[in-house]
Amino acid sequence: MTTIYYVRHAEPERSADSIYTDRTYPLTAKGVEDCKLVTAFLYDKNIDVVLSSPFKRAVDTVAGFADQIGVEIELIEDFRERAITDKWLGMDEFLKFARMQWEDPTYKLPGGESIAEVQERNLVALQDVLCKYDGKNIVIGGHGMALSSLLMHYDKGFGYDQHMEMPMPYIAKLIFDGGMFFDAQKIDLFEPNKQTDYKNLRVDLAELGVLKAYRYTVIFARYDGKWLYCRHKERNVFETAGGRIEPGETPVEGAKRELMEETGAVKFSIIPVFDYAVYTNTAFSNGQVFFADVQELGELEYEMAEVRGYETIPDKMRFPQILPVLYKAMCEKYPIDQNGKT
Numbered sequence: 629m630t631t632i633y634y635v636r637h638a639e640p641e642r643s644a645d646s647i648y649t650d651r652t653y654p655l656t657a658k659g660v661e662d663c664k665l666v667t668a669f670l671y672d673k674n675i676d677v678v679l680s681s682p683f684k685r686a687v688d689t690v691a692g693f694a695d696q697i698g699v700e701i702e703l704i705e706d707f708r709e710r711a712i713t714d715k716w717l718g719m720d721e722f723l724k725f726a727r728m729q730w731e732d733p734t735y736k737l738p739g740g741e742s743i744a745e746v747q748e749r750n751l752v753a754l755q756d757v758l759c760k761y762d763g764k765n766i767v768i769g770g771h772g773m774a775l776s777s778l779l780m781h782y783d784k785g786f787g788y789d790q791h792m793e794m795p796m797p798y799i800a801k802l803i804f805d806g807g808m809f810f811d812a813q814k815i816d817l818f819e820p821n822k823q824t825d826y827k828n829l830r831v832d833l834a835e836l837g838v839l840k841a842y843r844y845t846v847i848f849a850r851y852d853g854k855w856l857y858c859r860h861k862e863r864n865v866f867e868t869a870g871g872r873i874e875p876g877e878t879p880v881e882g883a884k885r886e887l888m889e890e891t892g893a894v895k896f897s898i899i900p901v902f903d904y905a906v907y908t909n910t911a912f913s914n915g916q917v918f919f920a921d922v923q924e925l926g927e928l929e930y931e932m933a934e935v936r937g938y939e940t941i942p943d944k945m946r947f948p949q950i951l952p953v954l955y956k957a958m959c960e961k962y963p964i965d966q967n968g969k970t
Contacts, residue, residue: 629805634768636775636798638662640685652684665817666797667693677761680769681707690769706753709771710746714739730788747777758807782809783912809841813911825909831953834903844915845883846870848958851922854937858890861933867946879916887920891935895924901961
């Protein structure tokens with residue numbers, strides 16, 4: 629696995645009459661102080677490499693940490709921030725421009741770049757980094773729009789509002805497996821203990837094989853004309869079989885293992901059906917949903933206390949924001965007849 633901590637720079641000192649250019653804007657006094665949050669967060673992350681946009685505000689945000697661990701910062705030109713235009717924009721003008729860019733990623737002003745162009749060069753630069761530093765823990769000092777262009781590539785629901793809510797500084801933890809995106813965590817340094825808001829999460833569905841980089845499996849299993857759900861020994865709610873895909877496993881290998889461990893299935897057939905992604909305020913990850921036809925159950929030997937058959941989904945369920953969405957999609961793929969058969 630390759631882990632990237634992409635750091636949006638701290639607060640810069642920008643104004644219409646500044647003697648500085650976009651490349652040389654320094655940090656404000658607050659920005660300099662806030663860099664300590666970056667250094668403190670990264671301290672125990674076993675970082676191997678520190679990279680940065682060549683812009684001063686990005687370099688200065690990660691410089692304290694680089695000095696602390698004794699590494700040189702490698703500058704990468706294509707991680708620079710979006711070029712806006714060749715003239716200064718007031719705040720009202722800028723916000724209007726920003727909104728138009730998010731509505732149309734190809735929109736740009738004279739002398740500037742579109743979001744699509746920023747995204748393309750940042751993705752190319754990121755892939756180069758993933759190839760060069762495969763398996764390493766990496767820090768990248770960068771910018772808000774550059775980071776957002778990457779996040780919107782991996783998170784199709786990431787948009788203008790999420791971009792505007794991103795504080796300075798800010799860190800996105802991106803995990804890759806063999807160059808393929810695997811998982812992400814959004815880190816608000818001003819609220820490091822922010823809890824995941826499971827009540828307002830979003831579930832997206834996709835055709836089988838579209839999302840890639842699967843982290844989880846969900847298995848809807850049929851046995852004796854009913855859907856199988858299991859209850860953990862430490863919980864009083866039911867859930868489908870499924871869970872995290874272990875390192876080195878394919879999704880189907882992980883699904884088979886989870887089905888056997890959590891339901892006691894010993895004779896079954898199983899196939900992947902569709903992809904899904906879950907997005908919260910702190911993270912997002914992809915998974916694959918499977919259908920299993922179970923012919924024989926054995927003894928439970930692992931963490932589950934019991935397995936029970938249901939006609940639909942249980943009233944008391946784990947992940948109530950996710951399970952109904954996936955169940956509905958599964959039933960559309962495998963309609964149940966009046967005899968309970970698919």
